[in-house]
Amino acid sequence: MTQAGSTQTVVSVSEAKVVFGAVKALDGVTLAIRSGECVGLVGHNGAGKSTIVNVINGGLSPHQGSVVYGEDPTLGHGISAARQSGIRCVFQELSLCPNLTVVENTRVMHKPLSGWGWRRRGADIIGRKLDEIFPGHGIDSGENVGNLSIAERQMVEIAITFCEIGHPVRLVILDEPTSSLDSRLASQLLAYVRRFVAAGGSVIFISHILSEILGIADRIIVMKDGRVVAERAASGFSEHSLIEAMGSVVKEHRAARVLTDKRTGPPALAAAPVHGRGLAFEAFPGEIVGFAGLGGHGQTDMLVKLYLSLSGDWFGRRDPAAMFVAGDRAVNGTFPLWSILKNMSVALLPDLSHRGLLDEAREQVLGRSWREKIEIRTPDMDNNILSLSGGNQQKVLFARALASRAPVVLMDDPMRGVDIGTKQEVYGILRTEADQGRTFIWYSTEMDEVCLCDRVYVFNNGAIVAELKGKAVTEENILAASFTEVAA
Amino acid sequence: MKKIFSPDTIRLIVPALSLTVLLIAVFYLQPRAMSYTGLNLLFNLAVPIALATIAQMLIMTVNDLDLSMGTFVSFVACVTATFLQASPLLGIVILLAAIATYAVIGVLIHLRDLPSIVVTLGMSFVWGGLAVLILPAPGGQAPEWIRAIMTSKPPIMPMAIVASILIAVFSHLLIMRSSFGVVLRGVGGNARSVERAGWSIIRARAAVYALAAFFAILAGIALVGLTTAADANIALRYTLLSIAGVILGGGEFVGGRVSPIGAVIGALTLTLAGSFLSFLRISPDWQIGAQGAILIIVLALRLLLNRFEARRTRR
Numbered sequence: 125m126t127q128a129g130s131t132q133t134v135v136s137v138s139e140a141k142v143v144f145g146a147v148k149a150l151d152g153v154t155l156a157i158r159s160g161e162c163v164g165l166v167g168h169n170g171a172g173k174s175t176i177v178n179v180i181n182g183g184l185s186p187h188q189g190s191v192v193y194g195e196d197p198t199l200g201h202g203i204s205a206a207r208q209s210g211i212r213c214v215f216q217e218l219s220l221c222p223n224l225t226v227v228e229n230t231r232v233m234h235k236p237l238s239g240w241g242w243r244r245r246g247a248d249i250i251g252r253k254l255d256e257i258f259p260g261h262g263i264d265s266g267e268n269v270g271n272l273s274i275a276e277r278q279m280v281e282i283a284i285t286f287c288e289i290g291h292p293v294r295l296v297i298l299d300e301p302t303s304s305l306d307s308r309l310a311s312q313l314l315a316y317v318r319r320f321v322a323a324g325g326s327v328i329f330i331s332h333i334l335s336e337i338l339g340i341a342d343r344i345i346v347m348k349d350g351r352v353v354a355e356r357a358a359s360g361f362s363e364h365s366l367i368e369a370m371g372s373v374v375k376e377h378r379a380a381r382v383l384t385d386k387r388t389g390p391p392a393l394a395a396a397p398v399h400g401r402g403l404a405f406e407a408f409p410g411e412i413v414g415f416a417g418l419g420g421h422g423q424t425d426m427l428v429k430l431y432l433s434l435s436g437d438w439f440g441r442r443d444p445a446a447m448f449v450a451g452d453r454a455v456n457g458t459f460p461l462w463s464i465l466k467n468m469s470v471a472l473l474p475d476l477s478h479r480g481l482l483d484e485a486r487e488q489v490l491g492r493s494w495r496e497k498i499e500i501r502t503p504d505m506d507n508n509i510l511s512l513s514g515g516n517q518q519k520v521l522f523a524r525a526l527a528s529r530a531p532v533v534l535m536d537d538p539m540r541g542v543d544i545g546t547k548q549e550v551y552g553i554l555r556t557e558a559d560q561g562r563t564f565i566w567y568s569t570e571m572d573e574v575c576l577c578d579r580v581y582v583f584n585n586g587a588i589v590a591e592l593k594g595k596a597v598t599e600e601n602i603l604a605a606s607f608t609e610v611a612a
Numbered sequence: 613m614k615k616i617f618s619p620d621t622i623r624l625i626v627p628a629l630s631l632t633v634l635l636i637a638v639f640y641l642q643p644r645a646m647s648y649t650g651l652n653l654l655f656n657l658a659v660p661i662a663l664a665t666i667a668q669m670l671i672m673t674v675n676d677l678d679l680s681m682g683t684f685v686s687f688v689a690c691v692t693a694t695f696l697q698a699s700p701l702l703g704i705v706i707l708l709a710a711i712a713t714y715a716v717i718g719v720l721i722h723l724r725d726l727p728s729i730v731v732t733l734g735m736s737f738v739w740g741g742l743a744v745l746i747l748p749a750p751g752g753q754a755p756e757w758i759r760a761i762m763t764s765k766p767p768i769m770p771m772a773i774v775a776s777i778l779i780a781v782f783s784h785l786l787i788m789r790s791s792f793g794v795v796l797r798g799v800g801g802n803a804r805s806v807e808r809a810g811w812s813i814i815r816a817r818a819a820v821y822a823l824a825a826f827f828a829i830l831a832g833i834a835l836v837g838l839t840t841a842a843d844a845n846i847a848l849r850y851t852l853l854s855i856a857g858v859i860l861g862g863g864e865f866v867g868g869r870v871s872p873i874g875a876v877i878g879a880l881t882l883t884l885a886g887s888f889l890s891f892l893r894i895s896p897d898w899q900i901g902a903q904g905a906i907l908i909i910v911l912a913l914r915l916l917l918n919r920f921e922a923r924r925t926r927r
């Protein structure tokens with residue numbers, strides 16, 4: 125690795141244009157990444173962030189324009205050229221092989237790791253990298269990735285990407301790396317990124333959490349509709365000006381909530397303490413109840429348990445009692461072969477059918493109205509669901525739940541990878557629906573969202589350790605409660 | 613100790629356990645089977661099935677399924693009993709061409725994004741037709757050398773057991789331990805990320821199909837070594853037996869989760885189940901159904917153990 129000058133160009137893209145059918149994913153983007161800098165990349169879902177990432181890592185050839193790695197324009201373009209130039213990427217959706225162990229995944233990502241004793245060498249390298257980035261991670265490198273939690277998989281993927289085997293690492297693209305990490309792990313990662321950049325590496329950091337971007341990046345590039353709309357040093361931006369540049373207006377201060385105690389009458393659903401530890405759970409009609417705490421401490425298990433208690437085991441109910449919005453889209457959210465419309469209407473088929481036959485006209489109307497309501501960015505609802513960007517796919521899953529008549533909606537960290545504008549819209553819809561008597565149970569890893577809830581249960585080690593209400597729902601209180609051990 | 617068994621251990625324990633139980637039952641019914649010759653007779657037909665199961669497992673590693681396995685093994689058996697015996701050079705050329713054809717099928721399936729079931733179902737008629745052209749009536753003769761190998765009597769253990777162990781160990785090293793096998797399984801687990809890491813999926817698929825053809829050819833040759841003659845329909849059962857063997861041995865249809873040792877054990881279990889039912893004097897009319905019942909019981913056992921383990925670890 126040569127680090128003679130600090131202003132070496134690692135990659136430069138000029139006038140790149142990419143078109144998918146009628147959609148202009150990139151409309152002439154020019155940017156350059158130099159060594160030793162961390163570039164923040166922000167923009168709404170569908171602004172072209174993932175596309176430019178794919179162009180840089182060689183997975184996608186621009187229809188016009190050029191990509192040059194390093195100082196050598198003869199190197200060509202493509203995945204292997206990018207990898208040889210030391211460009212690596214951590215994708216938004218987890219992209220490890222779940223049937224392989226951590227070491228075997230390291231081998232898949234790093235071609236030079238082979239020959240006699242590759243397992244031992246690989247275990248050594250990945251173990252040291254994990255220790256370096258996430259001290260105290262507790263991940264065994266012989267474990268199958270399928271047995272790890274989402275956060276652990278993300279940690280492994282990040283560590284594998286930063287490993288240096290054979291080719292040097294010069295530029296790492298991190299696409300929403302902190303979305304499935306809790307705050308402690310996220311800060312460990314950010315600290316490592318700073319160290320990596322200080323040592324001469326470069327990082328493109330993509331996140332919807334603006335404070336994170338402002339904290340870590342040297343330079344911020346704002347994208348909108350496939351174009352770069354603003355680019356300057358991070359110190360030149362504030363959270364407000366970033367949002368303005370992205371083109372969405374957000375209310376800075378949340379209107380003070382009117383605190384009405386909705387706890388009248390019987391609860392909409394309730395559950396006894398988990399394994400007899402901690403507090404019991406109950407939720408009343410019209411409430412938004414949050415689940416908080418560090419990631420993976422039993423929140424999802426609780427949601428699943430609540431959902432199963434409300435839905436029939438063998439026969440679906442005519443009147444659904446609860447809907448579930450999945451956080452892990454690819455695993456239990458989308459039907460990858462179906463159209464957007466079918467993905468949305470699948471939960472509502474009894475409502476949309478007449479004498480056992482589907483009323484297609486009503487289905488179309490429903491699709492159109494929700495497409496406008498939450499702005500799903502597609503020219504045609506009959507397109508495949510995978511033609512949407514991640515955030516837009518999540519919107520479809522939201523619409524699926526909100527369009528039903530179920531009085532209870534359970535949400536398993538549904539806003540992962542959704543842009544701020546959409547989030548604000550969904551928050552508004554949630555509040556209106558709750559006022560009409562719907563109950564929302566909402567597990568979120570983002571503090572801002574938890575703070576929107578009427579009441580919050582904080583989890584630790586599988587049990588509820590604290591209940592916070594109304595004004596007591598603050599970041600400090602939740603953080604304090606997250607580290608409380610349950611009394612046995 | 614947090615975990616007693618990992619899910620992967622359970623995958624291997626269940627087939628091993630069912631094989632042991634079946635073996636004990638067979639020994640109880642027919643104590644004379646508990647001898648060198650008895651074991652050889654029980655298991656010698658398992659050797660070609662085990663090889664075909666490994667071939668099927670390779671195809672299943674990349675989330676495909678080969679429905680032409682039975683006819684392909686029959687075709688190879690016919691080639692072995694005729695060309696390979698009469699003019700070995702021509703026989704080898706034909707078999708090499710068969711391997712190349714398999715590789716091309718793999719490339720085609722990948723390039724055109726075709727369902728492997730459809731392509732291999734079509735190919736099954738091609739192989740079947742070629743087999744009939746080569747040997748219109750049962751006949752031919754096994755080459756001397758393969759006859760000698762298959763009927764040899766190594767000390768301590770009968771040939772059938774030695775061969776099964778060799779197959780299991782060799783394929784385990786190839787698929788589970790080597791850095792090459794890791795990439796193949798990675799294709800089954802998450803082809804996209806393997807591709808993003810700079811590997812050629814086309815090459816991987818071609819390699820898998822060619823390797824599967826190689827094992828299937830070994831299966832055909834071994835089969836002729838046992839039967840001394842061939843027939844165009846000699847191995848038709850192998851298609852379903854090989855799939856059942858992989859599943860029985862802890863493999864899965866998708867996701868690249870396979871186990872070569874399990875697959876060999878699965879093939880042995882399936883062979884033994886047939887003998888067991890004969891010893892019980894169940895009429896051949898019912899044997900296929902009874903074999904299916906054994907399969908269901910073993911798979912139910914695996915599910916049960918997995919669920920039990922999941923409940924334990926959640927505590």
